[in-house]
Amino acid sequence: MAIHERSLVEPERILRKDRLVIDGIDVSGDWNLIILPRVIEDYDLSLLDEILQQPEGKTILQCYQCSYCTASCPVHNYWDERYNPRHFIYLARLGMVDELQKRADVMWRCVSCHKCTHRCPKGVLVEEVLKAILRVLAKRGLIEEYPSKKFDQFFMEQVVEYGRIEDGDLLFGWIEKQGYKVFKDPILKKPIPLFGEIPDWLKDLVIKPIKNMNIDFLILNAKHMLIHPRTKNWGKMKQVLRRVLEEEGVKLH
Amino acid sequence: MAKSVLVIGGGPAGLAAARTLGKLGIHTILVEKEGKLGGRPILEEYHTLIPRKMKPQQVIGPFIEEVQNNPNVEVKLNTEIEACEGEAPNFKVTLSNGETVEVGAIVVATGFQHFDAKRKGELGYGIYPDVITNLELEQMFSREGKLYRPSNGELPKRVAFVFCVGSRDRQLGVTNVHCCRYGCALSGLQGSEIREKYPEVEVFCYYMDVRTYGTWEYPFYWAPQEKYGVRYVRGRIAEITYSPKDGRLRVKHEDTIVQRPAEIPMDLVVLVLGMEPSEGTKKVAKILGLAQDPDNQFLIPAEDSGSNIISNKAGIFIAGACKGPIDIESSLAEGEAAGAEAATFIGAKVSA
Amino acid sequence: MAETQVRKYGYNIPISEKTLQVPWEEKVRIIEEVKSDFRFKEYLFGCLNCGVCTASCPSNRFFDYSPREIVQRFLENDIDVLYDMMHEYIWACSQCFTCWIRCPFVNNPGGLVIIMREVAVRNAFEATKDLLKPYGRVLLKVMTTGNQLSADMLQPDFFPDWGPKMLDNMENLRAKRMAIPFDVGKSVKTAWEVSLQTAIEMYQIWRETGIFEMLEKLDPNLYNVIMDIVEENEERWEELMEEMEEAEA
């Protein structure tokens, strides 16, 4: 025996023991297979309460599921249809946490274009509401912190340290953090572009602009890569900023 | 030529018609089947009327009073019509008390009745005590002033409103395919009332679509969600069952947005009933030869008339819920219009 | 970086690559075959998308299968999805017809499924052939004897999951079957004894209504086995008729 309609059953709903003998009868494999039901048995209503406590979450109650937001959403339309703001709001309001979790991999894909918020006929601040949902889920440990958050953090560290960012540093520092071997000069320990095991797409990404770049600008960039520019009198500002961040509970490495 | 007008039905539309006629100085006979004037809202003790959120007594009370105090209006309670002879403007109508009255015009305002929820067996009404109708919820509010589960008298933690029970449903035959018009709005109102008084009670509305038409959209759909936190779930309830394990009901539906089956525990389930023509409406239609919708049996206006109150028979005017679901405001307005129409029909001259 | 967009239906079922490669005209022909069935107009009226059918559907509780989806796709005339459904999706239906008793429109999604299954069989889809391969024993039984099940079909190899009591039953089956207290039940190879005349009449029905043809397309080997039995029985019947005529004369 085998389930013909296999694609209609998610693998996680299948119980099956490869080897099994009960009362002396061999019922290995499919003979003992049991499918678990996909019924929604209850709502987790506290999820909405928590969302409403978030400053950005308040307007969630105004949604009436017209789907203007989703219809306008570039991520939904051109990237992954599973990214669906209207749907996330619905699920969050009824507390269907397992459904939200199933979409954890796409939930962070908002590109902050604000078309949804702009178009909502009921004044839901869609993007903010979604952020509130994500925050609550992350706080509950139900979804992972979004992957790009690591980059955000790295970005912020740069800003805190220097009062500004430097493109090359940011880019190669980030590449290094991703586990690629970045080739560095032996003295200043600064990365040298186009060497090392960096991926091809990145090489392309770097070469293209360099080819078309004004020579002065190129020199300026190279200089900045060697000597990181810094905002004037940043030292004091940095201290204040670090304290504030500490009080807010933001961790910096 | 008879100078009297007969008004059949002492509900909102009938009262409004009789009041208008009485004020115009026309001799009016108002017959009412029940022992009391006021129609469904008064007889069944509704709590709050849509759309102005007034009490039935506040709205209908003054009409009753005026009709009773006007010497031109003769009120006959516990009376029905049995037969009618003659054509307009000389109708000879036999009443159930044996009297025969001669009238020049007739206003029919025989109203509606609520759907019998037992006909939807799968919803468990009449089997599980915690499945009640929206009418019973109104009465719970108006008579006892509190919300409770009939099974144990306790405050429910969760209340579900089940839309379209006996409406938009061909399983019941062709008679119940129409929309009840008021159910969505009333549920929004009742849900808001519950949330206002008992913020700890969670309220769910199970809908296919929400039809709070016209200006009702904000007060009865948006406000319940935004102000009172009533939760709307998309999916029609297929079955209501009871689990002895926890003593709670289960509302079974497909959440059509999530596309998964759901069986959610509830403490109190309110069935939002459809509207049907009353027995009186069907009876009067036969006696007077009024046109009825072949499917839902409600009265229908004359085909060649743009007006909603002109019937297919000259000299007979139809007003209120005998023509289909209607709200209180419109019902009163139609009654008034039918009264005025009847007055002009019998050629009454009203001095300035 | 963008992922390829695959059209999905149901809760999360992608349209298969195979379906997309089938010529459009062929898919339209198949769906038209479904829609031209005389029952189609009695099974589908309209849809409020209320979900009552799916809410009542037993298969929906375990499979990502929804009668509402089928009804919706027919109303949209979504050829690709409907065609795709006919290979796997529709076979999840349990044919319990709860959808039919609940639908406010009195649609019969279970009925639509049975028309689709018939068309899937008539057109001998590969998926249908695979699906019905293990079902061949039943087809053999029903086509030749007019019984769909018999005691000897419940072999231990095929039914270990029915447990020890079931396996006990299979021992000394013949004598146990004879201990069934009515005569026509004392048979092992059929549920009850079917008279030869009855079987012959049934073969004629299968012939006249195209069931044998359907079977030939679906599984030629099975068809051959069945036809051997049918012809043998028909010969037996003819001989008997001749004998009887002689006896009368």
Added chain:
Amino acid sequence: MGHKSKSPYLMYPEKEPFPILNKHSHYDHLFEEMYELEEKGEILVFRITEEYRPKYVYTRTGRIKVIPTNKLWHHKSCGQCGNIPGYPASIFWFMNKFGLDYLNEPHQTSCTAWNYHGSGTSNPVALAAVWLRNMHQAWKTGYYPLIHCGTSFGSYKETREQLIFNKELREAVKPILKKLGRLTEDGRIVIPQEIVHYSEWVHAMRDEIADLYEKEGKPKGIDVSNVRVAIHNACHTWKMIADDYPYDPEVYNGQRPAASTAVIKRLGAQVVDYSTWYDCCGFGFRHILTEREFTRSFAIQRKLKVIAEEIKADVMITHDTGCTTTFEKNQWIGKAHGMYYPIAVMSDVMFSALACGAHPFKVVQLYWNCSNYEPLLEKMGITNWRELKKEWEDAVRYISELEKQGKYDELLEFFKEYDLYEPYSKTSDGFKLRKSATSDLPLFKS
């Protein structure tokens, strides 16, 4: 009883017995159409006349359905005869007890609808031909068809509707029936006035059954008053052509199908409601045979588990072949994943027969039943079931020995006593050996 419409087959009660559906529903209209077709000479309606001792039940629309109770032609079920033989045996046993006349013929095929719903390898014309052929055989014998199987019943109800409302179908099936010699002499199709399921017969006979329980069951020490019963209504009986199945004011106010529930209540057992009462069993037609993963998942988790956790019933009562099989066979495997919820499973007629004192193994044939029926027997007061089981096993041994020794005459003599009726005496052929397409036992070979 009740008043009639212009069609002699369509009756409604004077006063509505419970909140009914629309009387002018599509299905009841069928009886008017049927009458017109008969008047036009297209069909012949096989009527339920007085000789069939009609009884009356209500349907969901409040229509009065006529149930014949005597002189019945048993249209058997392959699933029942194939693996729950106590099911038809209990029906025959009751008929004998009540002194009713019946035929149990080999001249019938199954409805073939199990295969149809499972595999799609059939079509409406073939189904209609099979049905009409079987009905014609019953009509020819003068015995009224009583359908044992839920799927046959449901499928026949639907086929009848299709036939009556579709001229094309009638025209397609007529030539086939003509070839088979299965039309009336004047070329008409035979359609029975009512399609009757055995559970409707049990429902109509519930008072007689209860009387028998008082008279014969109770004196044997049998008492069902403490038995907690979970009812499972079979989909194809009440969901297919929903308007043609009994409902009764005494059963859930006429809001749920009445058959089975009514008779169990009438016997005095406790019918207990549970939250998945409306669910099917998970049979799925194809699934029960070749994809039991679904069937067992469904039966265990949606039904057996719910019943065990919510109401702790002693027995699950069904009225169809498929449901009984599904529930009794798919319990044990639950052990694989800690989902073993043992419970007795049987049909209403088997339970009723037990209550009325029928032999649990010779008649009710519980031997074949894979469910946990022993505790139920104890609770019902049939405490000597071990001895009774041994009696049956002895009979099997005896039969086995006689057969091995080729003593067929002795075997025939033995069956004369053992069987519910004498072999061959109850077929339309009378007492004569017949040609069989299927029999493999030398005893019954011509």
